[in-house]
Amino acid sequence: MGILNVTPDSFSDGGRFLDVKDAVxxxxxxxxxxxxxxxxxxxxxxxxxxxxxxxxxxxxxxxxSKRVCPVITEIRQQFPDVxxxxxxxxxxxxxxxLKAGANIINDITxxxxxxxxPILAGESDTPVILMHxxxxxxxxxxxxSYNDVTAEVCRALDHAAxxxxxAGCTQIILDPGIGFGKSTADNMRLINQTAQISALGWPVVIxxxxxxxxxxxxxxxxxxVPVGERLAGSLAVAAYAVGEGxxxxxxxxxxxxxxxxxxxxxxxxxxPESLKPVRV
Numbered sequence: 001m002g003i004l005n006v007t008p009d010s011f012s013d014g015g016r017f018l019d020v021k022d023a024v025x026x027x028x029x030x031x032x033x034x035x036x037x038x039x040x041x042x043x044x045x046x047x048x049x050x051x052x053x054x055x056x057x058x059x060x061x062x063x064x065s066k067r068v069c070p071v072i073t074e075i076r077q078q079f080p081d082v083x084x085x086x087x088x089x090x091x092x093x094x095x096x097x098l099k100a101g102a103n104i105i106n107d108i109t110x111x112x113x114x115x116x117x118p119i120l121a122g123e124s125d126t127p128v129i130l131m132h133x134x135x136x137x138x139x140x141x142x143x144x145s146y147n148d149v150t151a152e153v154c155r156a157l158d159h160a161a162x163x164x165x166x167a168g169c170t171q172i173i174l175d176p177g178i179g180f181g182k183s184t185a186d187n188m189r190l191i192n193q194t195a196q197i198s199a200l201g202w203p204v205v206i207x208x209x210x211x212x213x214x215x216x217x218x219x220x221x222x223x224x225v226p227v228g229e230r231l232a233g234s235l236a237v238a239a240y241a242v243g244e245g246x247x248x249x250x251x252x253x254x255x256x257x258x259x260x261x262x263x264x265x266x267x268x269x270x271x272p273e274s275l276k277p278v279r280v
Contacts, residue, residue: 001037001085001250002030003209006067007044007059023071024078031082034258037104038075039250040097041087042067045108045137058138064093069100076101085129089137091116098124108133108180110160111167122168129205130160131175141181149186150193153177158200173248174200178208178237184221187213191241198245206241207250209234235260 006023027038043059059067072084085104086097091114094105103126110130111117121128132153133140146152157174164172176190176197190197191206198204208214214233215224231253238249238257242264251257 001039001205001207001248002027002033002035002254003250003252004030004038004040004071005044006040006042006071018067020070020074024074027071027075028078030254031079033255035082035254037083037085037248039085039087039106040068040072040075040102041106042093043088043090043137045140061090061092064088064090065096068093069096072097072100072102089113089117091120095120098126103127104129107131108175108177109136110157111164112160113137118164118167118169121164125168125170127171127173128164128169129173129175130157130164131180131207132156132160132177133180135181143183143186144181146182146186149182149189150196153190154196154200157197161200161202173203173205175205175207175250178206179211179213182213184213184216187211188217191237192244194241194244194246198247203247204241204245205248205250206237206246208237208241209249209251209253231256239264 004023004027006018008018030038042064068086075082075084083104084102085106086094086102087106088094088097089107089109094117105121105126106129107117108131110132111121111128113136134144135141153176161172161174174197178187178190182190191208194204194206210227210230212224214230214237218230218233219225234251234253235256238251239260242249242261249257
């Protein structure tokens with residue numbers, strides 16, 4: 001899943017793809033690199049606080065739709081077979097995006113923020129990505145205290161999936177919400193225990209690309225490495241998570257991630273006899 005933020009203030013690529021032509025060019029590039037899903041977002045969820053300053057400005061629904069819909073329409077016209085997800089917690093924006101050609105709803109609030117979202121997803125039978133988070137966008141806490149982060153995230157996601165099923169959703173994907181209200185240790189524990197999330201019975205997406213927890217591991221808590229230097233760490237997380245059952249990796253760096261997964265798949269399926277050195 002390639003990330004395409006058509007926002008001025010996303011933490012990694014904010015402001016780069018505001019123009020429709022630039023956004024579609026980037027989508028085409030990611031598709032050529034091997035992305036099977038393009039995840040289009042028009043509103044940042046960055047909270048205010050030490051890491052992000054004032055955080056992201058709230059985006060009116062009509063403005064969010066104006067950002068994403070022309071991009072989705074153009075991607076759909078040029079690439080009719082690619083999957084497009086709309087990254088939003090607004091049912092109105094999701095409805096506009098579905099009309100424009102999106103076919104997945106990716107909601108970081110697991111459909112908590114807008115009571116119309118389960119209705120829309122259920123009635124349209126649209127696949128939904130339910131992400132674990134606490135609070136609402138813009139006010140989400142940086143870190144919470146958990147007794148057992150994996151158990152608590154699994155309970156919350158299982159509950160969200162049950163509500164989605166009750167609303168008529170039949171295609172559900174779970175996201176543990178790496179970086180949303182979790183410490184670096186919590187994030188690493190969730191990735192380490194991806195198999196427990198997968199055991200809930202739904203596909204799992206991991207979105208840790210370039211996130212601050214990786215920056216802190218490679219640097220320090222007070223001096224994380226810059227966003228542009230987190231590729232290797234992001235790939236390490238992807239490799240481990242896939243080994244534990246994750247089926248979708250959400251990433252800014254499509255080519256490198258596809259290369260990683262291609263080689264990983266080759267190693268996992270190789271005949272051990274074929275890997276023995278040949279004497280010449």
